[in-house]
Amino acid sequence: MLIGLDFDNTIVRYDRLFHRLAVERSLIPASLPATKQSVRDYLRAAGREDDWTELQGIAYGPRIVDAEPWPGVLEFLGRCWDAGVQVAVVSHKTKHPYRGEKHDLHTAAHRFLESHGLYDLGLSRDRVFLELTLAEKLARIGSLRCSAFVDDLPEVLGERLFPAGVQKILFDPSNAQAAPTDGTRVNSWPQCGDMLLAARRMSA
Numbered sequence: 001m002l003i004g005l006d007f008d009n010t011i012v013r014y015d016r017l018f019h020r021l022a023v024e025r026s027l028i029p030a031s032l033p034a035t036k037q038s039v040r041d042y043l044r045a046a047g048r049e050d051d052w053t054e055l056q057g058i059a060y061g062p063r064i065v066d067a068e069p070w071p072g073v074l075e076f077l078g079r080c081w082d083a084g085v086q087v088a089v090v091s092h093k094t095k096h097p098y099r100g101e102k103h104d105l106h107t108a109a110h111r112f113l114e115s116h117g118l119y120d121l122g123l124s125r126d127r128v129f130l131e132l133t134l135a136e137k138l139a140r141i142g143s144l145r146c147s148a149f150v151d152d153l154p155e156v157l158g159e160r161l162f163p164a165g166v167q168k169i170l171f172d173p174s175n176a177q178a179a180p181t182d183g184t185r186v187n188s189w190p191q192c193g194d195m196l197l198a199a200r201r202m203s204a
């Protein structure tokens with residue numbers, strides 16, 4: 001059994017990092033709620049889309065190690081390891097940001113996984129696939145024959161090219177999305193683990 005995981009906003013939580021980066025640059029008032037969405041909404045409403053794009057290059061690049069693993073994701077990997085379930089990361093990620101300095105976003109992603117100990121929890125470097133396009137991401141999920149795939153974006157799970165036979169799990173920690181019609185929605189990593197690993201015990 002192989003479980004596929006998205007990377008940005010599924011494994012990695014950027015909320016506090018975006019808030020910190022924006023405050024450091026005096027782009028937002030410090031009193032703004034510390035979420036990625038509130039920072040984005042504030043900058044867009046202020047007509048500062050370019051600043052938002054540039055912040056993303058920094059957050060996904062040189063400052064990524066200051067982001068956090070979502071609560072419970074490390075324990076989830078530990079549970080997979082204990083259960084003998086393999087895990088792969090499949091992300092759609094450009095090599096460089098759209099704007100600003102030419103940071104290597106792929107190297108940065110590996111730095112995050114390494115510095116937060118995910119490579120010590122049974123995730124192997126050669127099971128981390130950073131694909132340049134969404135189509136390549138979907139093809140990878142299919143060629144790996146993932147039993148299930150966890151992603152924070154309903155539009156990824158709802159893609160026409162999403163491979164058949166892969167259980168769709170929407171990671172929706174803020175409880176803001178509708179459940180996928182042909183999949184399952186979870187609000188936390190413990191819930192995701194209970195569902196996927198308990199189902200495995202029953203089928204064993």
Ligand SMILES: [Mg+2]
Binds near residue numbers: 153
């Ligand atoms: Mg994502």
